Amino acid sequence: MTETTAGTTAGTTAADLFARHRERLDAAVAACASREYFSAFDESPSPRVYGEGAAAAGKAAFEAWLGGAFPLETPGAEGRVATERSPYGFDLEVSYPRVADVDALLSAARAGMRQWRDAGPDGRTGVCLEIFSQLHARIFELAGAVQHTSGQAFVMAFQAGGAHALDRALEAIAYAWTEMTRVPGTAVWEKPGRGEPLRMEKTFTVVPRGVALVIGCHTFPTWNSWPGLFASLVTGNPVVVKPHPGAVLPLAITVQVCRDVLAAAGFDPDLVTLAAEDPADRLAAALAVRPEVRLVDFTGGNAFGDWLEANARQAVVFTEKAGVNTVVLDSTSDFAAMCQNLAFSFSLYSGQMCTAPQNVYVPAAGMATDEGVKTPDEVAAGIGAALDRLLGDDARAVELLGGVVDEGVLARLEKASSGHVLVASRTVAHPAYDDATVRTPTLVGLTADDSDVYESECFGPVAYLIETAGTDQSIDLFRDTVIAHGAMTASVYSTSTAVVEQMREAALDAGVALSENLLGGVFVNQSAAFSDFHGTGANPAATASYTDGAYVASRFRFVQSRRHV
């Protein structure tokens, strides 16, 4: 373990916790400002880092939940639900309290709000950093839970679902703390006058907005939920966590840790609750429009995201929805490395990432490379060969691909495979899980005329190689498609400074982050906390960014009082 957690024993105050974690906070705040490399924890699950027994203990802790009743007190719950199935081919059969009485849930959530507000920015930050630290202490257990709900391979679940998710959580806490402490708790104001100056003492208090609703997704239950959870909680808001019915356990563990730490520090544990449901309950929709709910964080599909933006009018709504991520191929100094990099991006978690590339534009006449001009078919062949190298061995392939998260992904893959297939998807047998659903990505050939296909997201292991009249058209299509339909990422390969500049300009117009000539160990679908913004809020794919000032500033308000001194 890189850190030992002292744990929170009853009697530990919020101020104690703030002091305990101050150094980490300061480092995170500094990294947010410098955008240089920073990470709170080692991303490697190696025994050299975490100790010999850590992985086995975490696996055992995860497995101990299976088939049992997860112990959580949930106000307003009646009965239990078990809704999760591992993409590796088995039901988790963990049951959770099922929320039946929304009034009771929200009333309980609000009960501890005033005391939490009165803990102040430092106190709340101390408690949140202790939660953060205790989540890290359970990182192997969480990785198991993420793996067997999302279908991510274990190492990815450990990294994206564990270490990197923790970094995004810490980033949100650091941004929120900075925002809350930009204004002092008290100030003396002295206005010069003809006689005595006017002197006033002023008190500034951070007040929360109200109940925050965090709606989790199936593919990244921790990475996409923790930023909103911590941003809302640390600014004083009670948080109701509504997990995706297919990925409850990672958030149940999260809520358990939150409640334990809150209670040990003397706060009402109902400040954080888990709102598990049967999918038919439509609980998220019911909660989102309640007047008590003043903040909503959502990751998921366009239909419900758009509905939330249109209907949860009493709340500030942060959404991350679908987009059409784009690669523009113009020319490259290293064709093999380019193919390798793209193949990895398509394969990682079977393309089930909101950041995975989908639309690859290439001139019909081909692209200049260090191996001569490559036609679209030769580009496809290059990518196909790279995919074979990456995924040729089933045992290695599953560690990159993970499992297919749901039937919808399979249906889309099947439909896409009826097109002009340049690289076919294949079914991979998992050496450890007979019933796992594992697929390699397909690459489908299109032309610029096929906008009805490539202008919408095909979430899953499907990419399009789209022939255009040339790079100018590629860039125009990129700009227009992203402005209209959104994107989380964009990427360009070109040895021409002018083309890269043109693409940068288009990316600014479209409001999407751009990666240029990725030929090594960085992939377009990865964003590093504290340095890369995830989403921009500047195109239809997301109204939020992890993490900027806008993500935290409207989660609370300053309320002042003043008096003469």
Add this chain to the structure above:
Amino acid sequence: MTETTAGTTAGTTAADLFARHRERLDAAVAACASREYFSAFDESPSPRVYGEGAAAAGKAAFEAWLGGAFPLETPGAEGRVATERSPYGFDLEVSYPRVADVDALLSAARAGMRQWRDAGPDGRTGVCLEIFSQLHARIFELAGAVQHTSGQAFVMAFQAGGAHALDRALEAIAYAWTEMTRVPGTAVWEKPGRGEPLRMEKTFTVVPRGVALVIGCHTFPTWNSWPGLFASLVTGNPVVVKPHPGAVLPLAITVQVCRDVLAAAGFDPDLVTLAAEDPADRLAAALAVRPEVRLVDFTGGNAFGDWLEANARQAVVFTEKAGVNTVVLDSTSDFAAMCQNLAFSFSLYSGQMCTAPQNVYVPAAGMATDEGVKTPDEVAAGIGAALDRLLGDDARAVELLGGVVDEGVLARLEKASSGHVLVASRTVAHPAYDDATVRTPTLVGLTADDSDVYESECFGPVAYLIETAGTDQSIDLFRDTVIAHGAMTASVYSTSTAVVEQMREAALDAGVALSENLLGGVFVNQSAAFSDFHGTGANPAATASYTDGAYVASRFRFVQSRRHV
């Protein structure tokens, strides 16, 4: 003059302007953080401060506009409108281009957007600070324009409409600059690895949201419009200024200065336009729902404010609407000073301030004072006597009261005067303007049962003295009324620490700023830029606060690009 403005000659770059105004920016940024006293300019219109000829020259400049065609090029305009009448009894007869073609207006507004974005945070801040500086050079002219549109008395128009409005503008610029520069323009990210570290250079660009619409109000055309105008412009957005038809000239002068400075610095002047209209045009509603419009700042009544929040869904909407400002009287150490302070707050600009107190709760059994227990009738008599002292002399009274801004105020005053009048309003003759409409405030007696009356705003010179069962009920009524109906200010008079604490707690619950025991030269309706937040966004009266991070952070987005180095 406290400053001489070098002026912007063609060839002056945005960088030059940033350097010229850097010191002022730094001072403003520091004041926002410390919340200590700061003001950019002297608030006194005295010749000792501004020079012997300044007032006369400004008056002449204002008068030169009367009866003429205000020279502004406005894309999409057709014909002209003249809609202003001074509350001092004459039509201004200034005509402005009338916007007829919204497509043309918005298209022109967007034309210079990319160049403005590329000027970067420092460049745009330099240009905005030059506009700011040149507005100050015209402060007497602006004061005349504010006086004869809003009806504010001259000194108030100079202060609230000039010096203090400039401070609120500078505050918005300082907050926005801080927010934009929290992230460096470029950073190098280096992730340690087993071999060579991964190194990437990252570029972070501030991109605007789109066209910003600023909808001005009749009573504070500059003070309430400049913060949104500057916050949006400095973050890269073109701004369409839609003035209230009754108060166009102050914003026409503003837009003229903006356009002149933009053009001189080499930018498209259409980045700031004036959208004047005949009231029947309903231009604000037409503009607010256009897809190009991504930011709306509004000050005004609940009906249109609520409509904007419900309908301008494509935009971030900042509103300041009506509220019910409250005073809780419990006890005081200086009855005379309390009555004097309240009388001044009721009288200033005839109560036509969104911050003026309206509901004064007092125990039916009376309040303890240094002059013994005072019954509600004795409190009313004390306030009445203070009003007489302040307003007994017509020539002095008009300098405090100013003129009545519109017929609606007179109608509300008349209706209120049919109630249980404790202090009657009287008509004041203006010594200089025979046709001026000037009224003193009325104080109307109510009981806690009259919630149908006191739970809505009666904008204008009307205050209610409301008898309650005691201070506990007063505080409960305060809390409940503000949570339901909003407020911009609250105030308490009590010699009891426990009562003041109780009131602070209620103010935090209700999300409204509290002033305690104001007995001297500070009044509840005044808020000082850089120190006092105006509005909280935490109750129904406003979704915005001048100025906090939330007011600026969502007006732009960070868009990044990254590449290996």
